Amino acid sequence: MFLSNMNRIEKSSHLLVAAFDFGNTFSGYAFSFRDKPLEIHANNTWNNGSYLSLKTPTCLLLDPEEKYHSFGYEAEKKYTKLVERDEHQSWLFFRRFKMLLHKNKKLNRRTTVKDITGKRRMFAIDIFSLSIRYLRDHFLSEVRNHYFDIEETDIQYVITIPAIWDDNGKQFMRMAALQADIDNERLTLALEPEAASICCQKISVDSKDKNNMSGLQYIVIDIGGGTADITAHRINANGTLTELYKASGGPWGGMYVDNNFLNFLEDLFGEQVMSCFKEEYLEDYLDMLREFETNKRQVTYDDCDEQEQTYVSFKLPSALREISEKENGKVLEELINSSSFSSDIFSKKDKIRVGVELARKWFDGPINDIIHHVEDLLKQPQVRQVSTLILVGGMAESPYVQEKIRYAFSSKRLIIPTDAGLAVLKGAVVFGHDPMSISVRVxxxxxxxxxxxxxxxxxxxxxxxxxxxxxxxxxxxxxxxxxxxxxxxxxxxxxxxxxxxxxxxxxxxxxxxxxxxxxxxxxxxxxxxxxxxxxxxxxxxxxxxxxxxxxxxxxxxxxxxxxxxxxxxxxxxxxxxxxx
CATH class of the missing domain: 2.60.34.10 (Substrate Binding Domain Of DNAk; Chain A, domain 1)
Structure with a gap:
């Protein structure tokens, strides 16, 4: 793919590096050994019931005594069963809580986070710490199944964080890791877009790009679940990276596309229907969001047939239909015909088909913010020589996002690495072996x-x-x-x-x-x-x-x-x- 003929990796003192990509939507880990730092192993044992995944949802379940019960898919599965049996009231379920640390001026040890019901709170430091502890324990269990002589003290840990976080957010994440019994001296925080940049430079290298890359300037656009992080780098002759302009970005991640989809459903069915559906059929609600996560990649930049509108299909849970008919007194087809979306959507069996023009609007808000931000960034004298954009993060796997950015910056070379959603995680592992790979920052x-x-x-x-x-x-x-x-x-x-x-x-x-x-x-x-x-x-x-x-x-x-x-x-x- 790209970037450098420089494979400079300083020899580290620890046996291996384990990196945790603690995301707003999904989390995962990867590791590599000192002798083969670029041979990165990512965990692929997360099981959502249908297939194995490289990441697991960032959600945590506490029991009625406010003690840890489970994390990720296991937490989702357990909580949905509790909801089905109407036994969930005394349990606490937390999801998508990382954004609490984004530009929170009052962040401290007593900052609290709401559970999914919004009715109960816990100290955020405890929720983050329990989540990090789970990732650490899961990693140790998996790695010791294959490498029996690994000691915990052999490991250097890396946790990824957005580059645009304030100093208090960074310190909060470190304190949460310390509370999870990770040794302070063996813990490094990695800025997410920097890690992605390192991944592209050190790992994803095409033979045609191996020569004469010293001096290349590029911008990394990392679109995660909560934030978009944007950094500009130059490759130095010794293989290190120089930051050209201060890191920037904003709350323009994939969760805002999801929120726009949910707002559309709320406009169609009504706030009461969606609230009831989420509260009484949580498993179906989460399944619907998982399917949307996959199917939203059907949204493309160009229509296949200019004469006829292209549609994107989403499975509609039967429970949602039933609640809607009871609450609105109309079958779905009647509800659609009487709505403002009558020319954009129609139902077919258990699916709803949404016109691609409408679906694109769910993306346009956050993606247009990113485009405008990068346009302003490219006007700065320090980055006017930038020739290449690198697009990474979960949202980088969306064809619509790719083509919108490609069109907006047609004069630039756009690089989208294979497994763009894992670029941050892989780069964080390499960064853990060689923190000096970013030699100059702004x-x-x-x-x-x-x-x-x-x-x-x-x-x-x-x-x-x-x-x-x-x-x-x-x-x-x-x-x-x-x-x-x-x-x-x-x-x-x-x-x-x-x-x-x-x-x-x-x-x-x-x-x-x-x-x-x-x-x-x-x-x-x-x-x-x-x-x-x-x-x-x-x-x-x-x-x-x-x-x-x-x-x-x-x-x-x-x-x-x-x-x-x-x-x-x-x-x-x-x-x-x-x-x-």
Whole structure:
């Protein structure tokens, strides 16, 4: 397929890497060994009752004591049987909860998530942790069935996350993994579009593309279940990747197509009918959504026959028909004829046939948002030399999505790798072996701390002037460590010296801003993301001591730490951005 003649993989110290693609809709894992990092094994034992799958639904079932019962297809099957027997009221079923972490400014350990009924809540950290624990335990069970001498400490774990997540979402996912007993020192977070990029570069390589790929620039469009993540990369001469522009994207994933389909059914049958169908016939409801997941790929960009409208067929559960006839007092054909969809749909036996023009509208909202976003991105000077687009993620397997993007960017080469839905997972495994494969990243935000500065009329606004011990200072000054748009190397450290705040401990609020030149922490696009707390053990003459503040950039996560300088008893700390 594509991309590079560079197969640079650094030798890692662990025996194997296991990557978990924890998605909003589906989850799965894959792994490879140190000696053969590109020989990736994906689990294919998930069973939905009809066939084996490479991923399982991201859903979790808790028993009446709020204890773990099951995950994935097993959880779906058990809960639907409970619903059939009307025994589900005391159980808790959670699905599609990953989007809780998307741009959630108030995210912390006490953040809650609703179950499927919307009536009960659990701490989100527990729901995520139990889900990750299930994936870890399932992986260990499967790998030990084939490799008997594997120890848990031999494994480096990788969990994929959207590149557009905030710092608190990243830290939340790490904390959930730690709560699932994954060792912090053996855990790496991988940004999903970066992982997909690595997969295309390292694994999916055509012989015709093996030469002279150094310097190639391309954009990765990763359309998952919840979000679309978009990054731009250049291949370096040594096989590493340089990020050309800060990661971006939005809530434009496949679940919004599903929601549009459900909104269509609600418009046709009525809100009461759909609510009753979901509540009383959950198994049929989930089966309908699974079938839609498959059949929506019938939606194409061009009609087969220009003279006659093309239709897409969906199986309609008999229970839904029965509830509708009882509630609406009309058989389905009468209901269709009296609706606004009378010229777009008709029923045939147990199926409903939807005109492809109507079906396309279910896709158009999120996909048009992606297209407009990429169009704006290509106007940026840093990516004007981009010649290729790579489309990955579950939605990349839709012919309609492929052709819409191909048409919108006809001057660019469009690459859709085989098994596009697994590109993130496979790339995450490779990334786990060699985290330095992304050597340069672009900062999305400016980062710094709030501090006093000696007041200067030429520099500071008079409204920020304060008096301390008879001297004039400027308050709320944004002391910048790195600026939005800056390029940083992997693991790049930036250190500043500060003074202790008081005898017992020092608190240093960490701020970020979308501006590349923030002046004060009170500016509208500036926000505090966490507090760095440092305890002082030697409190005498604390004013003579200094504090070294270090921010580490270029990794998938921001690292901030402090160290007291000048004392005999050393004190250090790292910061927490999950503020209560």
């Amino acid at each position: 900062m999305r935000y400016s980062y710094g701390i709030e501090m006093f500065q000696r007041f200067k009329r030429s520099t500071h606004k008079s409204s920020f002037r304060v008096k301390v011990d008879g001297k004039s200072y400027a308050d709320n000054v944004f002391h910048v460590f790195v600026r939005a748009g800056d390029t940083v190397q992997f693991g790049q450290e930036i250190t500043k010296m500060a003074s202790p705040v008081n005898k017992e401990s020092s608190l240093y609020p960490i701020y970020r801003s979308l501006s590349s030149d923030p002046k004060y922490t009170t500016e509208p696009d500036c926000e505090m993301i966490g507090i760095l707390s440092l305890r002082h053990y030697e409190q005498d003459d604390f004013k003579s001591k200094k504090v070294k503040l270090t921010m580490i950039f270029g990794n998938t996560e921001l690292i901030v730490k402090s160290e007291e300088i000048g004392g005999v008893v050393k004190s250090s700390s790292t910061f927490n951005c999950l503020m209560e």
